[in-house]
Amino acid sequence: MQKLKFAVIGTGFWSTYQIAAWRELHGIELIASYNRTRQRAESVAQQFGIPHVYDDVDELLDRHADELDFVDIITDVDTHSLFTEKAAKRGLDVICQKPMGPNRDAARQMVKTCQDAGVRFYVHENFRWQTPIRHLKAVLDAGIIGRPFKARVSFCSAFPVFDNQPFLAELDKFILTDIGSHILDICRFLFGEAQSLYCQTARVNPGIKGEDVANVLLKMSTGVTCYAEMSYASLLEKEAFPQTLVSVEGELGSVLLTNDFVIKTTTRGADGQRKTEQRIANPPAYAWADPAYAVVHSSIVDCNRNILNDLQGDGKAETTGDDNLKTVELVYAAYDSAAQNRVIHF
Numbered sequence: 543m544q545k546l547k548f549a550v551i552g553t554g555f556w557s558t559y560q561i562a563a564w565r566e567l568h569g570i571e572l573i574a575s576y577n578r579t580r581q582r583a584e585s586v587a588q589q590f591g592i593p594h595v596y597d598d599v600d601e602l603l604d605r606h607a608d609e610l611d612f613v614d615i616i617t618d619v620d621t622h623s624l625f626t627e628k629a630a631k632r633g634l635d636v637i638c639q640k641p642m643g644p645n646r647d648a649a650r651q652m653v654k655t656c657q658d659a660g661v662r663f664y665v666h667e668n669f670r671w672q673t674p675i676r677h678l679k680a681v682l683d684a685g686i687i688g689r690p691f692k693a694r695v696s697f698c699s700a701f702p703v704f705d706n707q708p709f710l711a712e713l714d715k716f717i718l719t720d721i722g723s724h725i726l727d728i729c730r731f732l733f734g735e736a737q738s739l740y741c742q743t744a745r746v747n748p749g750i751k752g753e754d755v756a757n758v759l760l761k762m763s764t765g766v767t768c769y770a771e772m773s774y775a776s777l778l779e780k781e782a783f784p785q786t787l788v789s790v791e792g793e794l795g796s797v798l799l800t801n802d803f804v805i806k807t808t809t810r811g812a813d814g815q816r817k818t819e820q821r822i823a824n825p826p827a828y829a830w831a832d833p834a835y836a837v838v839h840s841s842i843v844d845c846n847r848n849i850l851n852d853l854q855g856d857g858k859a860e861t862t863g864d865d866n867l868k869t870v871e872l873v874y875a876a877y878d879s880a881a882q883n884r885v886i887h888f
Contacts, residue, residue: 551599551616573846576598668845669725675788677799691730691791697771716751728786730868739759743877757769760877805820
């Protein structure tokens, strides 16, 4: 099979993990990179052996459009729409980091732009590809706890995220766009589409502009009532960052994804007594990944593989632009709900 050739647009902090994850896969070749700061682009190119470097994205696309198959956009969210449009107009398939766009209308337009251009559009939503989340999904699909009726999806932490990424403190909309994009997508992945939601937000940290706490109650079309909670203001007994914790209750039992990738399933045995089984869903280890973030970094490989299979015509990608737009709609519906203090119906 001929290799698919691609370019990376944006060589900031996250790009080094994204590129390293691509290098775990076969059938692709990274031929060019762009960054507005050329020195940064050259540094990453040297690290990964990328032959062509640009600080002008139009120059990159014009010179290589005929040989490129797709681009991977790894820039800040405010540039996603522009770079998606530039690539799509040149007939290139597009992969874009989350959140898809800076607002709901921009995300909708990005999907339409790619549809109108006849190119494929994917969003790199990797949290649903985390090893413990996939194991939990397998438990649910196997029917071990019967039909789920109640769930809790939690990302609550006191991790000093603003120390490492100070720009986050300047966002008017913070946790729902940053973490909510992941958590609400996990809710959809595990339990289907939402019929309604109600959200409340708060700003606990006085040094930031946006909300650092959000609680969303969702009624899913599958009948599950799902409580999604996220916080960067929660000083807990055990710091879970960067894990997502989940509990699900079903007609025949319950399943709990807790700290350290532990999955506990509780059902009734043949004697009618409660029986709890435990397994560890450790993420795979890669030499380039930070062991403290292995659950996140390893999921990049699996997300990339799923998208690559679709690009190669061997399987269907889960996180297409069309699919991720449903998550985007939930994020901004949550903001509407909090602002108006009302239930939003879909």
